[in-house]
Amino acid sequence: xxxxxxxxxxxxxxxxxxxxxxxxxxxxxxxxxxxxxxxxxxxxxxxxxxxxxxxxxxxxxxxxxxxxxxxxxxxxxxxxxxxxxxxxxxxxxxxxxxxxxxxxxxxx
Amino acid sequence: xxxxxxxxxxxxxxxxxxxxxxxxxxxxxxxxxxxxxxxxxxxxxxxxxxxxxxxxxxxxxxxxxxxxxxxxxxxxxxxxxxxxxxxxxxxxxxxxxxxxxxxxxxxxxxxxxxxxxxxxxxxxxxxxxxxxxxxxxxxxxxxxxxxxxxxxxxxxxxxxxxxxxxxxxxxxxxxxxxxxxxxxxxxxxxxxxxxxxxxxxxxxxxxxxxxxxxxxxxxxxxxxxxxxxxxxxxxxxxxxxxxxxx
Numbered sequence: 001x002x003x004x005x006x007x008x009x010x011x012x013x014x015x016x017x018x019x020x021x022x023x024x025x026x027x028x029x030x031x032x033x034x035x036x037x038x039x040x041x042x043x044x045x046x047x048x049x050x051x052x053x054x055x056x057x058x059x060x061x062x063x064x065x066x067x068x069x070x071x072x073x074x075x076x077x078x079x080x081x082x083x084x085x086x087x088x089x090x091x092x093x094x095x096x097x098x099x100x101x102x103x104x105x106x107x108x
Numbered sequence: 109x110x111x112x113x114x115x116x117x118x119x120x121x122x123x124x125x126x127x128x129x130x131x132x133x134x135x136x137x138x139x140x141x142x143x144x145x146x147x148x149x150x151x152x153x154x155x156x157x158x159x160x161x162x163x164x165x166x167x168x169x170x171x172x173x174x175x176x177x178x179x180x181x182x183x184x185x186x187x188x189x190x191x192x193x194x195x196x197x198x199x200x201x202x203x204x205x206x207x208x209x210x211x212x213x214x215x216x217x218x219x220x221x222x223x224x225x226x227x228x229x230x231x232x233x234x235x236x237x238x239x240x241x242x243x244x245x246x247x248x249x250x251x252x253x254x255x256x257x258x259x260x261x262x263x264x265x266x267x268x269x270x271x272x273x274x275x276x277x278x279x280x281x282x283x284x285x286x287x288x289x290x291x292x293x294x295x296x297x298x299x300x301x302x303x304x305x306x307x308x309x310x311x312x313x314x315x316x317x318x319x320x321x322x323x324x325x326x327x328x329x330x331x332x333x334x335x336x337x338x339x340x341x342x343x344x345x346x347x348x349x350x351x352x353x354x
Contacts, residue, residue: 070303
């Protein structure tokens with residue numbers, strides 16, 4: 001099943017405003033420390049990298065490991081500059097990729 | 109035992125209290141935050157599945173039911189419920205699978221699968237804030253009585269019944285948990301211990317396991333009957349789907 005995510009970006013902001021961005025991704029974030037029912041180690045599989053680009057420029061990057069809970073949520077702050085688009089991309093240890101986009105309108 | 113259930117059936121019950129009121133502040137805050145509540149990921153997946161064609165009919169749920177916020181509003185408050193045709197008692201999961209099988213010509217979804225959890229959460233979410241309102245009538249009275257019997261029957265190596273924890277000891281501590289009144293009004297819930305969303309039947313099976321009793325299968329008639337009895341106890345409580353639990 002494809003990776004599902006929800007993002008929260010204000011639809012509108014005034015130039016210069018600092019606003020919060022939130023993203024939540026459905027992912028088991030398998031730590032690599034858990035055994036299955038037969039005692040075999042379940043391989044580690046976490047979202048290891050997530051980036052956010054604002055009109056093409058990387059504004060946020062997270063590198064994650066085994067210490068992050070399942071279905072992780074991240075929050076960070078951005079300053080509104082120009083109208084355009086936020087693009088989120090992430091990848092897990094198995095190579096599966098996910099992506100979300102959110103438009104933003106910046107007023108003077 | 110018989111006397112116990114007879115008394116309990118007649119004694120007026122105080123206003124029920126939702127499980128969320130027994131939860132800690134952090135869990136309550138997470139449930140109340142529509143973005144932070146991880147259960148909303150399942151609701152969002154359910155929304156996508158709602159309009160995805162499936163089975164031989166090539167129809168989606170939306171193809172027949174249109175706009176879920178309108179057509180599914182209040183539906184969860186009336187479940188479990190018997191088919192109009194007088195068929196078996198169905199909970200929401202069973203009802204959704206009935207549509208999959210009979211109306212979409214698709215495979216039934218496995219209980220506890222991501223898809224069935226997502227669709228159930230999405231449908232139940234449309235009733236959030238509405239009071240649980242199951243009706244006990246001639247058609248489902250035998251199910252109600254069977255569910256009530258299960259509720260008051262001692263079982264397992266610990267020889268405890270549901271009532272011993274959820275009626276006689278609600279509000280008290282059991283290890284790290286505060287025992288609630290054992291209502292199902294928030295299900296499916298996101299449970300932090302599971303690191304996932306889960307069904308009411310998964311929770312019930314955990315309670316059977318806790319008293320070291322044999323666990324009925326998820327989706328079994330025994331658990332659907334018990335679910336009906338729980339819903340009758342929870343009448344008036346608001347549907348909270350997706351709830352959050354520790």
